[in-house]
Amino acid sequence: MSSFTPAQSDDVSIATIRALAADVVAKANSGHPGAPMGMAPVAHVLYSRFMNVNPKNSKWFNRDRFVLSNGHACALQYVLLHLLGHKLSMDDLKAFRIEVTTGPLGQGFGNGVGLAVAQAHLAAVFNKPGFDLINNFTYVFAGDGCLMEGVASEAASLAGHLQLGNLIVIYDDNHISIDGDTAVAFTENVEQRFSSYGWQVLHVDNGDSDLPAIHKAIVEAKLEKNKPTIIRLKTTIGFGSKQQGTHGVHGSPLKADDIQALKTKFGLPADQSFYVPSATYDAYAEIGKRGASLEAEWNSLLGSYGHKYPQEHAELLRRISGELPANWEQSLPVYKSTDPAQASRKLSEITLTSLAPVLPELLGGSADLTSSNLTKVKGSVDFQPPSTGLGNYAGTYIRYGVREHGMGAIANGIHAYGGIIPYVATFLNFVSYAAGAVRLSALSGHQVIWVATHDSIGLGEDGPTHQPIETAIHFRAMPNLAFWRPADGNETSAAYLVALKSRKTPSILSLSRQNLPNLEASTIEKAAKGGYVVHEVEGEDLTIVSTGSEVAIAVEAAAKLNAEGIKTRVVSLPCWFVFDKQPQEYRMSVLRSGAPILSLEALSTAGWAKYSHEQYGLPAWGASGPYQKVYEKFGITGSNIAVVGKKVADFYKQRGAPVVSPLVKAFTI
Template identity: 50%
Template structure:
């Protein structure tokens, strides 16, 4: 399908050259005709006059220029080029309340091209957000600033997600749009729509080059996320230079093939009416996400650096700033905003009216649909239902021992009955990960109220989409699943989850060489250690049903901290001494000498190796040794405990402390004096043969203890 083209008669190349040469062209903005106002009284606005629009757009540009200049660091070119589309979007289209950034029914905005962060900071400042004052703009990229080098949701109110790694932002936007579509399908009633907002995103060439954006865009088209509108800043510049050295594909054709509605605004520098009309057309298409390719000049208005990589990632410099001010006829000092610009762009009054209008709708909803309203309000409060944890089962040694991935299935299906926000799925491995919620169907284009997500073989996109779902901040609790080894494909998204405090639950099965015959390409070795190194990530490796229940309890409770559950393929027995409470401590005694009492040997195990440690302890006890076995399902939770508790469980004065885990020894030196594990790659064979080949046996644990 050919893209729809919205353009002026002049060619883009002519617009580029005239912008660099001519002050008149640099100041030109919109045609005089205007789009129709929105129906709601609260949202009806009069578009700015041509002259005032010019002032507003240039205010955006120069706040970005001045912020980067003062920091002598940053990316001024993108904000200068994207100012016109951003002005139309924030001034005329988006609904939000700057005095209440967390208002539920606000439109969401994602700057996927996060290096241009001064663009979003300028927009937040101009539209009335208290989170970005003039002083914050002046401290761009400085220590403890609310305006860090890339947008961070936990630092700056109004930044919905954390962006910077290119491509992930648009994936987050897909997750935000999915959350809206799902909640709208579940709760909206005719004439009473309590969920009704759009997700807007600006991405650049770099985002489109990164493969992860293609994963999420493909899913967005498949799901028909009609309230997702993405602006592609087509400025044809990257750090290396003009993009034609490496990137010549037809991006619009690719997105059309994904199932997106596509348009092209050929002159994004001056054609404000073209931008308006493109947004209007995008909103008319309700069954497809929309891509609006907006061709711009990076660094627009800079006489000597526009349309070059020189303006991409460095300050303009004093001389070029002065020249740009003259070129754009900007007769204001650094960080100065004309009064008429502030009056036009401040959306405090409009935002309060929008929120009040929504509150009235919600009150009507509560009156007419009280049961649905109760669930909806509980969800968006982000509070967990009272007593939810009682759904988690417990086990004794009389219960059949099974793989922890099967216990995980039990937990997921119990939780989805008591947590209305529980939603998730697998990267084409649901029958192996055991992640289907049996009481629910699949979220699809024609069934968006369902809760099983089918991500296909798209691990990285899956992780980043789930980050967006979590950061929608509507009470949805996303989980995603694959084999533990394939966290290699989604590590980038998992790291951003940890950084941005997104409480995604990562369900990772086939946790060790114990998966067997698939061989070393599928057998994780260093993965547990690497995720334990990641800040703000909880890593669980449960040894039975009780510990799996405990892992889920903590993972659900920690809404500002992602979790990774490493689950086994092979079965293991349930123990009478394991418990949810023990998991909450991170490590605890499951056999032998009690905590705090003197002993000769401490054996520390995780997952399937806890049983091995118990068997080794029994052998050592037969030789007269006093032995304590510690299960350590979560190192991070153990480190949260008091020094006295930690010493009572793992006393460093004991000389014979052995850890056993079918994984890398890296990191275990902090707790043990010897480790039984594997520091090389595995092999293809049945699990028992592999454990014997690589020396992960009861005999090896006993020998290690004796050697100490």
């Protein structure tokens, strides 16, 4: 691999990739042909000379990872997958866009950093002298748009700090974005910027045809072991089109005559669409063979490793499989109602401390709020480059810096690698900074656990800028995301239980800064259903449904109401997502017909009408002050909620009509 040996098929393969990308987008009549056509040479050199992948087993653990961060160029990825012999037929190419989509700009860059973090970590944990089992590279293609996004800047700065030598980013410097020439908005010196982050910076001036230069840059990138590398590759967007180098080829299909002329220019049959010369198929079949043989070698190495290190071998296989160790749940803390009140962020720390020894796949971190989030298990080592003297790559705690969005995107990449369950932390309100990454966790099914502390006006003095209002409903409305707001110790354990078992679902654990008493009725089992009855009475006049820090207030209000003869039940609903998955019969037993249901949460009431007839919460922003005073200001106290509860009970009694549970619906979608 040290110097480039041209193959006869190189030129025709690159021409084929370019023509296929144009065909795919034209046939779909929607898409981005320009970047795939411009990046065809580097994609071909990378795949034909460097990528260690086995199309027959796309899950091979030590494969090189490839991320297309400029995801609108996905036609390129589809074409490559097809040529390599993945399960992507020519018919699939023709049906481009029906089943698969790719990510918003900047995310892939962060994912790439996460993949490289995961590789470095697992290598440090499992590799042994003579057993360089985990040593793959992560290649990221990124465009101008990716590099403009803050999420990529955050991830890049951290990647430089972390000295991730196996991360190689190829920046398609084609000078065109949707608004036209990047000169209108993006004139920074990208090379200098990445140099400032501590990256190795290389460049290729002619990315359109100088294959040896592309090859040389990738070789150099691989040789630098202590820095991530960015290769600035100058390309001509839509190379070969009559409109090459212009915005005209960025996001619209090429015209039919343009495609024909392009094929003629490239020596391909002008009248054939989706044409692949046999030389190209043959060349790509060789790549597959090389990958298969590399995997076979690796499997053999893994076998020897198993003989010499049977325990590590078994553990590695378990980690790769994603199965949790037997009986790990027994390490979850269990509480009695007589146990002292604690903040749920503290309960989370206790849980993490208890789980860390049995679940080494937990790789935690915080966006510079460690002492507030309480996410670092005592005695744990930082994930740091050894040269810093601050930790090592086997360390299980990442200092993300004040980079919430980057942290979220990196965590997605860590989970995508396999063998690790990442948890990340910030204040609940600042999970919103990372909303783009959280959304992709949910959409792509990444098991990322957000430890989101300081989850209401209960944080007190920091005031409205830090006090979530709309945050809970934002994430509750996101598909495939479990938003937990536990009320006590057992509920916190339940949240971790379900989050850790949900291999395809991210979770946000919304946790209090202030102390919460342990409920009498709570158990891990009940809370793991997402909702359950905390205080039961028959023939009730009212049910109060609440979550997190307000459940104890609801219990206090109910006690007052019951004392006044207004029979009041209390329901805790820590996770809507999980509760909604329970059988209708169970749900109806929790939020039953017969009496009005009043919701209580120190957040916006938005969304609660799904589970209740009446809603109590914050009318607008929070306020700054000691937390008890802030709660009083907004009437979220046992005595005021008792007053409100009485109003609700009276109101529905006066109405006279039978009260039907809000869960009773005319149809389901």
